Amino acid sequence: MRTFKLHTGKVLFALAVLALLIYTIFPFYIAIATSFGAGSGDGSLYLPETFDFGNYVSVFKEQPFFHNILNSALVSFATVAISLLIAVTASYALARVHFRGRTTLLLTVLGVSMFPQVAVLSGMFELIRMLGLYNNLGSLVLSYTVFSLPFSVWILTTFMRGIPKDLEEAAIVDGATPWQIITRIFMPVLWPAMVTTGLLAFIGAWNEFMFAITFILSNDNRTVPVAISMISGGSQYEMPWGPIMAASVIVTVPLIALVLIFQRKIVEGLTAGAVKG
Amino acid sequence: MDITSTTTQGATSAATKRSLRSARKGGRAQLSGLSRQRIRTAWLFLLPMIAGLGFVAGWPLLRTIYLGFTDATLSSIDSYAFVGFENYLVYDNGEWYGLLADGLWWQAVWNTLYLTVLSVSIETVLGVLIALILHAKFPGRGLVRAAILIPWAIPTVVSAKMWGWMLHDQFGIINDLFLKLHLISEPIAWTVNPDTVLGTIIAVDVWKTTPFMALLTLAALQMLPKDCYEAARVDGIHPVKVFFKVTLPLIKPALVVAVVFRMLDALRIFDLVYILTSNSEDTIVMSVYARQALIDFQQIGYGSAASTLLFLLVFGLTLAYIFATRLKLDGSGDH
Numbered sequence: 016m017r018t019f020k021l022h023t024g025k026v027l028f029a030l031a032v033l034a035l036l037i038y039t040i041f042p043f044y045i046a047i048a049t050s051f052g053a054g055s056g057d058g059s060l061y062l063p064e065t066f067d068f069g070n071y072v073s074v075f076k077e078q079p080f081f082h083n084i085l086n087s088a089l090v091s092f093a094t095v096a097i098s099l100l101i102a103v104t105a106s107y108a109l110a111r112v113h114f115r116g117r118t119t120l121l122l123t124v125l126g127v128s129m130f131p132q133v134a135v136l137s138g139m140f141e142l143i144r145m146l147g148l149y150n151n152l153g154s155l156v157l158s159y160t161v162f163s164l165p166f167s168v169w170i171l172t173t174f175m176r177g178i179p180k181d182l183e184e185a186a187i188v189d190g191a192t193p194w195q196i197i198t199r200i201f202m203p204v205l206w207p208a209m210v211t212t213g214l215l216a217f218i219g220a221w222n223e224f225m226f227a228i229t230f231i232l233s234n235d236n237r238t239v240p241v242a243i244s245m246i247s248g249g250s251q252y253e254m255p256w257g258p259i260m261a262a263s264v265i266v267t268v269p270l271i272a273l274v275l276i277f278q279r280k281i282v283e284g285l286t287a288g289a290v291k292g
Numbered sequence: 293m294d295i296t297s298t299t300t301q302g303a304t305s306a307a308t309k310r311s312l313r314s315a316r317k318g319g320r321a322q323l324s325g326l327s328r329q330r331i332r333t334a335w336l337f338l339l340p341m342i343a344g345l346g347f348v349a350g351w352p353l354l355r356t357i358y359l360g361f362t363d364a365t366l367s368s369i370d371s372y373a374f375v376g377f378e379n380y381l382v383y384d385n386g387e388w389y390g391l392l393a394d395g396l397w398w399q400a401v402w403n404t405l406y407l408t409v410l411s412v413s414i415e416t417v418l419g420v421l422i423a424l425i426l427h428a429k430f431p432g433r434g435l436v437r438a439a440i441l442i443p444w445a446i447p448t449v450v451s452a453k454m455w456g457w458m459l460h461d462q463f464g465i466i467n468d469l470f471l472k473l474h475l476i477s478e479p480i481a482w483t484v485n486p487d488t489v490l491g492t493i494i495a496v497d498v499w500k501t502t503p504f505m506a507l508l509t510l511a512a513l514q515m516l517p518k519d520c521y522e523a524a525r526v527d528g529i530h531p532v533k534v535f536f537k538v539t540l541p542l543i544k545p546a547l548v549v550a551v552v553f554r555m556l557d558a559l560r561i562f563d564l565v566y567i568l569t570s571n572s573e574d575t576i577v578m579s580v581y582a583r584q585a586l587i588d589f590q591q592i593g594y595g596s597a598a599s600t601l602l603f604l605l606v607f608g609l610t611l612a613y614i615f616a617t618r619l620k621l622d623g624s625g626d627h
Contacts, residue, residue, distance in 0.1 A: 031425055032436060039440050042499070045465060046454045054457075060465050105341035108334035120338070122614070127349050129610050131560035133579045134603035137359050137586055137596045138352025141369060161348040164341060193333045222447035224563040225579075229587060240449040244567055256457050263450040274445040278438045285504065286511040 043267070050261040070261035074246075079235050080262060083242040087266070090152050090238060091220040094159040095213045101160075102167035102212065103205070107197050109168065110175035111183065121172070128165035132225050143230055154230040155238065159223060163216040170215075170284055174208035175201065211284030214277055218270060239266045353603070360597035366590035379597035391597050396573060400581040403490065407577065408558040411497045416551055418498065419505025424535075426506065427513045437510075444503040452567035455496045459483055486574045493575055497564055501557075505550055512546035513539070552613050559606055578602045 045053075045061070052067035054060045074080050108114075109121060139158060148154040178201065186196050202209075224240045231237050237245070243262045248255045274281060360379055364372035381390040391397050426437055443451065459466050461481035470476045482492045516539065524534045562579040569575045571584060582602060586595030 028425070028428070028430070032430065035422060035425060036436060036439055038499070039443055039503070042451075042454055042458060043442060043446065045458055046450075049457060054463050054465075060463065060468055101340045101344060104337040108337040112330055112334035114331045114334055120342075124341070124345065126607075126610065127345055129556050129606055130349060130353065131579060131599070131602050131606055133560065133562065133582045133586075134356055134599045134606075135349060135352040136356070136583065136599060137364075137592050138355030139348070140586075140592075141355055141359075142348070142352055144369070157348055161344055164344060168341060193330070193337065218445065222449070224447075224449050224566075225583065229583070240447050240563075243453060244449050254457075256460075256463075259453050260457065263453055267446050267450050270445045270447070271442055274441045275438050278434075278441060281441065282437075282507050282511070285507055 043271075046260045046263055046267075049256055050264045052257065055257055070257035071265070073255075074258045074262045074265070077258070078242060078246065080239075080242060080265075082235050083237050083239045084266070086152055086236060087221055087238040087240075090155045090159065091217050093156045094163060094220040095216045097156065098160045098163045098167050098216050099209060099213055102164060102171050103197065103201075103209070106168050106171035106175055107193070107201065110172045121169075124165045124168050127161075128169075130162075132162070136225070136229060139226075140229065149230065150232040150236055152231075152236060155220075155223070155227060158226045158230070159216075159220040162223075163219050167212040167216060170212050171205070171208055174205065178204055207280065208284075210277065211280045214273060214281055215284050218273070221266075221270065356596045356603075357600050358596075359592055360600045362593045362596075364592040364596075366587070366592055369592055372593065375593070379594045391594065391601065396576065397581060397598065399573065400576045400578050403575060404559060404561070404577040404579075407490065407494055407497070407561065408555055411494045411501070411558050412551060412554050414494070415498045415502045415505045415554065416547070418502050419550075420509050420547070422502065422506035423509035423513055426510050440503045440506060442503075443500050446500070448500065448563040449567055451496065451500050452564050455492075455499075456483060456568055459492060483569055484572075489569055489572065489574050493565060493568060496568065497558070497561065500564075501554060505554065508546060508550040509543060512543040516542050552609075556606055556609065559609070560602065578605075 050070050051063040053063040143154045182200050186200050227238045227241045246259050362372040363375050381392045458464050459482040461479050467479040482488050560579050565575055565577050565580050582595050582598035585591050
């Protein structure tokens with residue numbers, strides 16, 4: 016009787032895990048199947064009959080999708096580089112130097128990450144026109160950097176607090192400058208946290224939509240989320256689902272690869288940014 | 293005392309004491325020239341961040357609030373007049389006009405709140421359940437943990453398109469599956485039908501954001517002490533009872549933080565609604581309403597007023613949260 020109970024427990028648990036896997040993976044599987052031709056015409060909705068790359072070809076032929084990918088990559092890498100540079104120096108000061116107003120400053124930084132994007136939209140629109148960055152990728156780098164700074168600073172500050180003081184004190188005694196302390200002492204210990212923040216900033220920039228659709232006007236300058244949202248057919252009722260799914264798969268696969276490779280790092284970052292934050 | 297100390301328990305009090313101690317030490321050391329120089333360098337290091345946040349976040353926010361009191365339009369963004377509260381509410385010729393008199397705005401507010409409350413509640417329950425599954429030991433656990441990150445990593449635009457396709461009234465697999473399972477008798481236009489559209493958005497939002505909740509809960513579960521579980525097992529207490537009496541109270545602080553984060557996130561929802569149902573009035577939310585006024589109707593003043601109200605809502609909630617956690621800290625005494 017007892018073993019029976021144990022077995023049903025195991026079976027139920029296995030079923031729960033299976034249901035969880037289907038729930039999380041199946042939608043993306045359908046996107047892949049559709050991108051290869053499933054669901055078009057009379058074919059099965061679930062399985063493409065052949066591996067038809069036609070949708071992938073048409074995505075690159077019918078819009079500047081290659082350009083859009085380059086734009087997204089450029090904007091995302093620039094965002095990561097700039098926000099990491101600013102965040103590392105700032106978080107060193109916030110974690111290691113005691114000065115008046117430190118807590119207030121940290122809370123303000125955290126407050127910025129709560130901003131609804133639309134709340135700064137008109138002001139930022141004005142700013143970007145003033146700087147002559149309208150329809151320029153620079154507008155996106157600027158806005159994404161500012162929106163990724165708060166959590167970058169937050170994660171790196173939390174991480175830097177955990178580094179033992181002795182290392183730094185020894186360096187100070189030896190007469191090292193703060194910049195030397197950051198580059199020689201902290202960077203080697205800090206890189207895991209920097210990988211984490213960099214990844215989160217990259218994913219945020221790669222996926223952003225509202226600023227990208229507002230500040231960029233021409234097809235050639237668009238980033239991929241906007242490009243995908245703009246793929247349309249002859250009419251509202253004739254959406255070209257195959258190409259849309261092909262484009263979706265192209266932009267999502269690198270992200271999924273990153274997430275699978277750096278799973279542990281990302282989870283660390285999310286929990287440091289939120290649970291400890 | 294900062295937010296850090298309000299959220300994690302055991303480790304925090306030690307950290308707080310440490311920071312208090314070093315703060316005192318810092319106060320004493322402030323007299324020395326070396327330390328003063330250090331503080332100067334610190335501000336220098338902070339300058340790029342402060343300048344960036346001030347210039348690209350703070351300033352635009354102030355401008356948005358100010359523009360909300362003007363009649364600026366997209367075409368004449370440089371010349372506008374101050375109109376006081378007219379964008380919010382104005383009485384003219386026996387009629388009320390303005391944001392607060394617009395039924396659609398209130399619809400947007402209602403939709404946003406409805407969506408936030410439902411979506412966050414469902415994903416909290418689901419997230420805790422998933423976290424409990426992932427906390428157990430089983431072969432392939434690492435792979436499953438990685439797999440649940442997939443919905444989180446997929447761009448919202450992609451997930452909106454993907455679900456839009458799956459929910460298609462003619463070719464969508466959701467209708468196909470539901471028909472085969474006899475859950476529905478005829479295909480439903482999920483994203484068009486006013487009865488189903490808001491629920492559909494909630495379902496897609498839950499799919500995308502539950503991993504975040506599950507992972508945060510899992511992190512909290514992993515920090516729990518093992519000994520009280522041993523004791524509970526020895527005493528033969530039912531696992532469900534252990535969960536409600538031991539686990540849940542212990543992970544509550546972390547859960548509250550996750551819920552607050554997700555709520556603030558859900559209140560500004562935009563991409564999903566915009567892509568899945570575009571400008572449908574059935575699903576309009578505050579962000580979509582504000583952006584529509586700003587860009588599509590080119591009414592910078594009016595749209596800024598709407599943006600300001602959304603900001604105030606989020607800001608108020610954040611303040612309330614900080615206030616509540618501080619009060620609790622003060623009330624709970626020393627630990």
